[in-house]
Amino acid sequence: MEWRVKGIRGATTVSENSVQAIREAVTELMDELESRNQLDPDEIISVVFSVTRDLDAIFPAAIARQRPFWDNVPLLDVQQMHVEGGLERCIRFLIHVNMPAAHKKIHHPYLRGAKNLRPDWQLAPATL
Template sequence: MIRGFRGATTVVENKESEIMAETKKLIIEIVEKNNIEPEDISHVLFSVTDDLNAGFPAKVARQMNGWTHVPVMCMREINVPNSLPLCIRVMMVAETELSQNEIHHVFFNEAIKLRPDLTQEEGV
């Protein structure tokens, strides 16, 4: 089965090093919690809010072992008034044996506010 794995995080400042560090942490956690191998990934979409332009979050994937041929793309998040600022979101699509309710979606920092229903399952 092909399924989507969601995640999001925030940064404190619009700095490339911070964008890269938080994105890497997020990707690693999604992959580890869901036992995903690079070969099983169909594609990964990254979105950022308008206040983030210091770096491409997808660049992190190019630096990860085994991710050379994983298709990745960055895009802008819809600029909705009062939405969460400085936010990086990810949608990873991969083959998995997990059922829909077994998938671990990952939210860090202020992005926990986006899906408190999912983060409570993890005891966050």
């Protein structure tokens, strides 16, 4: 089987700059990512999280690292470039993952207030 490195994007927003609000949003985002894409953490090459400058209560990577089997995934947090009028309290990610070359369907989860960032990638919510 032939494999390729593919990128998965996603984003969400939080109601406030608190550990609880960020943990809830990142967990929801990661649950959506995993359920829609059937990811095996062993096949993830790396994950970069970015947050807007108004979020500093906790690192999103620290939350992701607590997920089952994510303790060996290389994770990085960075601050998103500030653009006047940009979406506030936003957490984004870019994941590089090894996938079978034939795997064509990738779901890029954009949740909450981030849904409008990429309306072309929107799907109906997953049924869990």
